[in-house]
Amino acid sequence: MEYEIKPKSKLTLGLNELWHYRELFYFFTWRDIKVKYKQTVLGFAWAVLQPLAMTLLLSISLGKIISNAGGITIPYPLFAMSGLIIWNIFASGLSSAGNSMVSNANIIKKIYFPRLIIPISSVLVSFFDFLMAFVVFIGMLIYYHTSILIGEFLIFLPMSVLVACIATFGLGSLLAALNIKYRDFRYIIPFLIQAMFFITPVIYPINVISNPLMRYLFAINPMYAPLELFKHPIIKNHLDMNLIMVSLFSSIVFFIFGLFYFRKTESYFADLA
Amino acid sequence: MKPILEIKNISKSFRIQHERQPYLSLRDSLTSIFKPSTSTSEEFFALNDISFDVYPGESIGIIGKNGAGKSTLLKILSKITPPSSGRIISRGRIASLLEVGTGFHPELSGRENIFLNGSILGMKRKEIQAKFDEIVDFSGVEKFLDTPLKHYSSGMQLRLAFAVAAFLEPEVLVIDEVLAVGDAEFQKKCMGKMEEVSNSGRTILFVSHNMGAVKNLCKKGILLEKGKVKSIGDSSKVLDDYMIDFNMISEHKRKSIRSTCGRVTLKLPYWIDDKGNEVNSYTFGDNYTLRFEFTFHEKMKGINPGMAIVSKDGFRVFTSHLNDDFEFKMPESLEGNVIIDTRVNLPSLAPDTYQVLFGTNDDLNHVIIDANNEMEVKLKIEESNREKEATHGILWHTGTWEIV
Structure with missing residues (x-):
């Protein structure tokens, strides 16, 4: 095995290297999951309790108003939970991926491995949280005796989760790379997540927005498609494929841009951390 | 024999900006677009045109004052940071140990940390499993394997960390002053392990301030000064060059x-x-x-x-x-x-x-x-005339002798 260490020249994805280090994905994800729930009494239950508590609060406060305005036919708690568990992939994944380079600075400065492993692992952790919450969500479906479009559900569920992960990773790796250079992003990230929560149809259906042009603006949001795809078999609404395509396109753009920006700047992370 | 590492004209420069925070804020970048920057910047060479070859099985001690560029060189060799110019041709797997216990997490147990740290250092899971008992044995913390690391004493953490690192089996091992810590007995154990590693034919690059350690462990030495190779050769000769007479x-x-x-x-x-x-x-x-x-x-x-x-x-x-x-x-x-x-x-x-x-x-x-x-x-x-015959030991002591 012969290789060269030299000033960074061409931009590659480094997939071979990622494969070589594949076990680290497992270890970083496993570490983050373990650490997240270590020394907590409730442990993994927290992954479920957070969206559940939010659902409860929303149902009590805004549930009726949103149901009426959006013409939701299923119980509102189910609607809110379905949105929140997908949204949480993005919210918690983006927050931990965006801060991952800074919070792992001590490791980055001392040892080499493909840096991409860290933000990817952050997204995997939030995927794991999703799986936990999803089990409870299935329980809720049974509890409310809600019938769903099972065929669509089986197709859209993996699609929606995959797109959510891709969007989270794209934006997350972009923010991670920016954050290590400009620490301002530490403050921007929470704000960004909160702002996006309001302009994403998480707890309300998109048809509360009546202006069609406005809907297109909403669809530029990469999280629009995952949420709509996931909810569609449950609320059985009309799915506007144009809007979905806009959003899918946007998540792919974020994914490519984030990935390349990260790869382009990663060799200097250790100097900046 | 081909060298296992060929270091060719490696330089690393940093731009030092005066009147600026060490890391940027977005505002600085934005404002500097609109107005010419008042801060002056200066090119600083942490390493300046370093070249040398390392042959398989060699153990090389890298010495120099603080700021001579030792750590930067190790960081480049470990691929943590890229050189600004020059290149290194490597013909073996390099593992670096710039710190003991990289990635140790205080909330995880000793057992979990062995796996985490081992895999961050580049070991495969199977490799760690195979050596697990040896690692635990070497560290001497078997009683506390399932206790979170935060309850370990710092000495225990260190022993565990070194134990994991000691069982790395790369062709080239890059070590930065990890021996400067720990009690005397443990240091001895570490030195023993390092000698074993170097005797087993693996290549070691070792940075230390401990002259004795460098001399014992390394046959060859490299003295860095202000980012340049000042002298290279037999380690005892290089150590002599290092110290001001x-x-x-x-x-x-x-x-x-x-x-x-x-x-x-x-x-x-x-x-x-x-x-x-x-x-x-x-x-x-x-x-x-x-x-x-x-x-x-x-x-x-x-x-x-x-x-x-x-x-x-x-x-x-x-x-x-x-x-x-x-x-x-x-x-x-x-x-x-x-x-x-x-x-x-x-x-x-x-x-x-x-x-x-x-x-x-x-x-x-x-x-x-x-x-x-x-x-x-x-x-x-x-030497003076009095003790022409070589002495053995540090202290000059002749007892008084008599036949009784």
């Missing part, structure tokens, strides 16, 4: 060292003979006085200068501090220029080269001057 000091301008608190300045101490003349050569049997010249910029209550003699192997022969001398009467306060002399028992040192350490503590016994951060000073005691 007492004989040379008076030829250069004698250096002054300001204390960390800024209240005191110390000229580099020098030896004088009985008549008060500075001496530049030391022959076995001579007894000299070491002179400290202090300047107190403000009134100080007390001060505690000290010195130590360290053998070439890193063994501390003795340490002498002012407050060890109970006869000494410290004045109420010290101000201005003050000269303090100490007579140490030089004649008992066998002819050899030693390292001399200097430092000064304040009245609260905090170290305010550590001269060895700035320079290494060596003392070469020449």
Whole structure:
């Protein structure tokens, strides 16, 4: 095995290297999951309790108003939970991926491995949280005796989760790379997540927005498609494929841009951390 | 035989920006678009055109003062940071150990940390499993394997960390001063392990301030100074180059060292003979006085200068501090220029080269001057006629013998 260490020249994805280090994905994800729930009494239950508590609060406060305005036919708690568990992939994944380079600075400065492993692992952790919450969500479906479009559900569920992960990773790796250079992003990230929560149809259906042009603006949001795809078999609404395509396109753009920006700047992370 | 590492014209430069925070804020970048930057920037070479070859099985000690570029070189070799120019051709798997316990997490148990740390260092899970018992055995923490690391003493954490690292099996091992910590017994164990590694034919690059460790472990040495290779070759020769000779000091301008608190300045101490003349050569049997010249910029209550003699192997022969001398009467306060002399028992040192350490503590016994951060000073005691036959050991001691 012969290789060269030299000033960074061409931009590659480094997939071979990622494969070589594949076990680290497992270890970083496993570490983050373990650490997240270590020394907590409730442990993994927290992954479920957070969206559940939010659902409860929303149902009590805004549930009726949103149901009426959006013409939701299923119980509102189910609607809110379905949105929140997908949204949480993005919210918690983006927050931990965006801060991952800074919070792992001590490791980055001392040892080499493909840096991409860290933000990817952050997204995997939030995927794991999703799986936990999803089990409870299935329980809720049974509890409310809600019938769903099972065929669509089986197709859209993996699609929606995959797109959510891709969007989270794209934006997350972009923010991670920016954050290590400009620490301002530490403050921007929470704000960004909160702002996006309001302009994403998480707890309300998109048809509360009546202006069609406005809907297109909403669809530029990469999280629009995952949420709509996931909810569609449950609320059985009309799915506007144009809007979905806009959003899918946007998540792919974020994914490519984030990935390349990260790869382009990663060799200097250790100097900046 | 082809070299396992070919380091060719490696340079690493940083742009130092004056009048700017070490890391940028977005506002700085945005505003600098609109107005010409007032800050001046300067190119700083942490490494400047370094070239050398490493052959399989060699163990090389890299030495140099703080800031000479040792750590930067190791970081480039470990791929943590890219060089600004030049290239390195590597023909083997490099594992680097720039810190013990990289990635250790306090909330995880000892067992979990072995796996985490091992895999961060580049071991496969199966490899770790296969060596798990040996690692635990070496670390000596088997009783606490399932206790979170945060409840470990720092010594235990260190032992565990080194144990994991000790079972790495790369072709090239890059180590940065990890031995500077831990108790004597454990250090010995580590050195033993490192010797074993180097004897097993693997290549080691080792950065340390511990002269003895470098000498024991490494046959070859590289001395870096201000980012350049100053000397390269046999490790004992390079170590000699590293230490400033007492004989040379008076030829250069004698250096002054300001204390960390800024209240005191110390000229580099020098030896004088009985008549008060500075001496530049030391022959076995001579007894000299070491002179400290202090300047107190403000009134100080007390001060505690000290010195130590360290053998070439890193063994501390003795340490002498002012407050060890109970006869000494410290004045109420010290101000201005003050000269303090100490007579140490030089004649008992066998002819050899030693390292001399200097430092000064304040009245609260905090170290305010550590001269060895700035320079290494060596003392070469020449043979006289009296002990022509070689001595064995550090101390010159002949007992009295008789037939009874």
